[in-house]
Amino acid sequence: MGATDSSLAPPRDQLVGGVAPPTARHRRAEDAPAEGASVAAAPLGRTLRFELVKLLAQWRVRVALAACWLGPAAFVVAVGQQTQLPADTVFGRWMHASGWAGSLVVLGFCCTWALPLLTALVAGDAFAVEDRLGTWRHLLLVVRSPRRIFAAKALSSAAVVGLMVVGLTASSIVGGLLGGAGHDLVGLSGQHVPTGRAAGLVLLAWGCALVGALVYAAVGLLGSVAFGRSPMGLAAPALLAVVLQGAQLFPLPAVVRLALPSQVLLGWRGLFTAPAQTGPVLAGLATALAWTAVATAAAHLLFVRRDFANPTDDGTGRRALLLGALPLVGVLAASTTLVALATPARGSGIEQAQVERAVATSFAHLYRLQTEELHRPPVTEQQLATGATCDRAGGRYAAQGPGNDWRCVVTWHLPGARAVGSAVYQIDVAADGRFVADGDGPKEVNGYFTVRTPDGDQANPLWQVDGLVDLMAPPPSKG
Incomplete structure (x- = not known):
């Protein structure tokens, strides 16, 4: 009864120093990290590639990318064949005279509505989709670092948004050149802008649009984290655009208007005046970068504080909404104060x-x-x-x-x-x-x-x- 079963004992030729090698169960126990030992997180590059593949695999993102790379060229060429021009838009009346005007007409439309909707598709659902599918545990088990997950999602969203803006830029310019109107441009002060300088100014204007798109992307990330599986996160960039469009209709003081994150999407027009109105452009860029940084930091803070061990916690709540909104109100107040102190803008600015x-x-x-x-x-x-x-x-x-x-x-x-x-x-x-x-x-x-x-x-x-x-x-x- 007390004898050892010889079939479970290792052969003598496998004994090393009289000690049997560990069994499979022993090996698993030995290979497991000791209690309290840290586990290395997955590399950021690999996590970023994974998030990019996930984004580009979504059919709506693919359709949006295709529209960005093909739609503007088709629009500019089609309008160039018409006798009626969109004269009520900036540079619309000059589309027959210069192809650069066509790119700027597309830019004006994108700054108003297209960019908020595109960023909502990409960044507004970056975190909420994991809540709806219940995949946070699997993702955390693989990556082992909430901070790297956030960084990968934020960087992948910014990369796809940047790819969309590059597509809009290239497509609108190619459309103007294909329309046979690659001539000099008439600026917003009526001045003659040679085609070489016009090309550089158009690229700078689209660069301002890219910075504005990053603002909406950061707000989309914040909404996706703060609202959890609710679709409100997906609508956050569009709601911000509606609010900013409404604010532009009111006779706000110039210092408040210049401190809004939408100023960068309007200030690019100052590049096409003589002399160039660089003040509003720089104010818009600084304000947009501040909004992007603050919204991203707030989203990161909410995400890393989330209790992932609780399957019913999706990060939503009054506290999350408060922590997400207060920093944006603070950056608006700070931007308004800085513009008032650093610029001569007073009243409505229209004297x-x-x-x-x-x-x-x-x-x-x-x-x-x-x-x-x-x-x-x-x-x-x-x-x-x-x-x-x-x-x-x-x-x-x-x-x-x-x-x-x-x-x-x-x-x-x-x-x-x-x-x-x-x-x-x-x-x-x-x-x-x-x-x-x-x-x-x-x-x-x-x-x-x-x-x-x-x-x-x-x-x-x-x-x-x-x-x-x-x-x-x-x-x-x-x-």
Whole structure:
């Protein structure tokens, strides 16, 4: 009974030093880490590749990528074949003249709605999908580091969003070139922009859009972490876009407007004025980067504090929402304070002197363009000595702030002529500084949408004038 079964004992030739080798059960026990010992996490590079494969395997992401790389080119080519142009959009009226204008029209649309929706598809569901599928335990077992999981998901989302923006950029530019309109561009001050410089400015403008897309991506990550399996995380970037679009419609103080994260998606237009309005561009970039960093840090803090051992805890709750929203409110307050201290922006940023200067500058540049169309002797802006006198509602209201009741009388001088030319414009100034001036006569100057030239009827560049008021321009001196 007490004898050892010889069939379970190892053969003598396998004994080493009189000690039998460990059995399989012993080997498993010996190979297991000691209690309290740390287990090495999976490399970040491997985890990042895994998250990229997961993202690119989703059909909706593939469809969005295909639309980004093919849609803008098809749109620009199709519009270039039409007689009616999207004249109500920035650079829309110049799409027949320059292919770079087509890329900027696409950019304006993307900055308004396309980028928030695209980032919602990618980043807004990055964490919530694991809650819905119940795969957190498996992912943590493989990666063994919540921080590396967060970093991999954040970096993969940013990479896919960047790929989408690159596709939009390349496709819109190729579409303009395929349309046969790769010519010089007319800027927002009516100035002539050579095609080489226009190409660089277009790429810089799309770079601003990429930074703005990262803001929406960071907010999407934060919403995906804070709302758990709820679809509200998926809608967070779109909701932010709706709120920011609504805020742009109100006559907010210039310092608040410049501190909004959407400023980077509007400020790029200042690159196309003469002189360039770099202040709003830099303010928008700084604010967007701050929002991206704070939203990402808040999402990381919520994620690493989550109790993954509790299968019913998906990270949602009043505390999570509070920790996610308060940092964004704080960065908005800090950005507003810094803009107020560092810039001369005051009030709405739209003052009478600023409107008069912007209208006169645009008219002078476009008058030269009309002179070239009519084959008249060339003139310079200095020779024209263009000026403008503007008021609102016939002087019934203070000449400041946005509104569609601005009226300007533009005057200029021609070399060798004693008479002073004058033209009237009805102007609609938006709260973000963009204005559209409609010509109101005389007919030979700005009263009709075409002019008769030796080469036939051509679009009259002075009939409708697009421009941009610098919200950061110093207030006019008194005296």
